[in-house]
Amino acid sequence: MKLGFLGVGWIGRDRMRSIVASGAGDAALVADASPAVAEEVAAETGATVVTPEELLGAGLDGVVIATPSALHAEQSIAALQAGSAVFCQKPLGRDAAETAAVVAAARAADLLLGVDYSYRHLAATEALRTALPEVGSIYAADLVFHNAYGPDKPWFRDPALSGGGCVIDLGTHLVDLALHLLAGTGAPVGVEHVTARLFAGGQPLGDRTDVVEDFATARIDLIDGAVLTLACSWNLHAGQEAVISASFYGTAGAVSLTNVGGSFYDFRAARHDGTSSTVLVEPPDGWGGRAAVQWAQRLAAGERFDPGAEELVTTARVLDRVYGR
Ligand SMILES: NC(=O)c1ccc[n+]([C@@H]2O[C@H](COP(=O)([O-])OP(=O)(O)OC[C@H]3O[C@@H](n4cnc5c(N)ncnc54)[C@H](O)[C@@H]3O)[C@@H](O)[C@H]2O)c1
Structure with missing residues (x-):
């Protein structure tokens, strides 16, 4: 080709x-x-x-x-x-x-x-895809992507070139991942209601169009009653390079993927039952391409x-x- x-x-x-x-x-x-x-x-x-x-x-x-x-x-x-x-x-x-x-x-x-x-293709995501049907009916998911370095090229902060800030850069991965995984279980993934707060430099973004958001939190209510919470940011005081996770809570257990040691590249998948956890996948995993x-x-x-x-x-x-x- x-x-x-x-x-x-x-x-x-x-x-x-x-x-x-x-x-x-x-x-x-x-x-x-x-x-x-x-x-x-x-x-x-x-x-x-x-x-x-x-x-x-x-x-x-x-x-x-x-x-x-x-x-x-x-x-x-x-x-x-x-x-x-x-x-x-x-x-x-x-x-x-x-x-x-x-x-x-x-x-x-x-x-x-x-x-x-790209996050659809992590080995950790594959483990979640397999385990999700085993944890009952999913009623909640927590989705987090904080890039504490922030983007390194100026165009990411120019609305004309980026089209938005951390939501369109990082939040898009989380929303795609959650809806894609939930759809894979056969759950209806229609969205009923969305509320959100966006910030730029610690101030509510409001109607400003000259800057892009660098922190966002949102709640996404699905038509079947399930609720997704989303948080994403650039340059947050996160104490590490990145905080990335997607946790899905079901009636018979939970599954999560989380980045390991603040890494952008290393992910662990686990299943949780009450107070105990079982690791499903550990790094390394060459998922980038x-x-x-x-x-x-x-x-x-x-x-x-x-x-x-x-x-x-x-x-x-x-x-x-x-x-x-
Ligand atoms: N899938 C992922 O996980 C992932 C990760 C990082 C970046 N991205 C996305 O990849 C895209 C590029 O990000 P990047 O970090 O590689 O940026 P970059 O700035 O390193 O690369 C962009 C390139 O596009 C070139 N360019 C600019 N205008 C052009 C035009 N009109 N025609 C042709 N080339 C042009 C620039 O010269 C530059 O070489 C962004 O949309 C970003 O959101 C996705």
């Missing part, structure tokens, strides 16, 4: 290496707003450097997009309309309308659309549009409600 890589900064470069190493596809074209960055990355694989517009119009087997978040929807639609399947970084759109437009473009072109919800490689392998196997992409719109709708729109 001939693949194009658009935006080859930190994550774009990492996902290109994962896909090429898997043997699922070749890096045919590379494009970045910075020609120097594109040249450096293309040299790794012998890919040809082109402009972003040339790459989007090339009609390749697939295009992998890892540009600043606010560009994702427009670039994904352009690639799909030119006949390329797409694997895009999260978030796919800045809101549900943008996200739905990309899914509609993939459906119309009958092309495989993947999004890098797994979503990208899985998309490339499905594409190589000839897969076309997957209606499961509608889950992307559901998650985006929840985020819209967290943002109060």
Whole structure:
């Protein structure tokens, strides 16, 4: 397969290496707003450097997009309309309308659309997927993602390029993970009610549009009565690099995944019964490029549009409600 890589900064470069190493596809074209960055990355694989517009119009087997978040929807639609399947970084759109437009473009072109919800692919998540049906009816979940370093590139804090702050950056992973896992148990995952508080620099965000939120807490009530609580932030005084967890409480037990020792990369899964816990999965686990490689392998196997992409719109709708729109 001939693949194009658009935006080859930190994550774009990492996902290109994962896909090429898997043997699922070749890096045919590379494009970045910075020609120097594109040249450096293309040299790794012998890919040809082109402009972003040339790459989007090339009609390749697939295009992998890892540009600043606010560009994702427009670039994904352009690639799909030119006949390329797409694997895009999260978030796919800045809101549900943008996200739905990309899914509609993939459906119309009958092309495989993947999004890098990488936490779906942890070994710890797989353990939760297996254990969830064994802990009875899930009535509550606690979802936490604090990145105490905060994002390292200035564009993350520019609303025009990021489309939002910690909610669209980190909260999107948590909402996707919870709804995806709960849907996998057969539970109805319709959302009834959402309340949220967003902050910037310790002050309520209110109607400000010149800054993005760096702390958010939300409660998401599902139609079956289950309740999800969500907390996410950048640069919180968390006492460690990251606090990441997803805990699901059921009538016959609970399961959780938690990061280990403040790490962004190491996760443990456990089952809890009353006051005792059983570890299901321990690190290490090389999960980073797994979503990208899985998309490339499905594409190589000839897969076309997957209606499961509608889950992307559901998650985006929840985020819209967290943002109060
Ligand atoms: N799935 C995950 O877990 C995960 C983790 C980290 C980042 N991300 C997402 O990946 C995306 C990129 O993040 P990053 O940390 O790699 O950022 P980055 O700043 O390191 O890389 C972005 C690259 O895009 C290039 N770029 C900017 N505008 C462009 C344009 N119009 N056309 C082509 N290239 C352009 C920049 O020059 C840069 O090289 C973000 O949307 C982020 O949310 C996802």
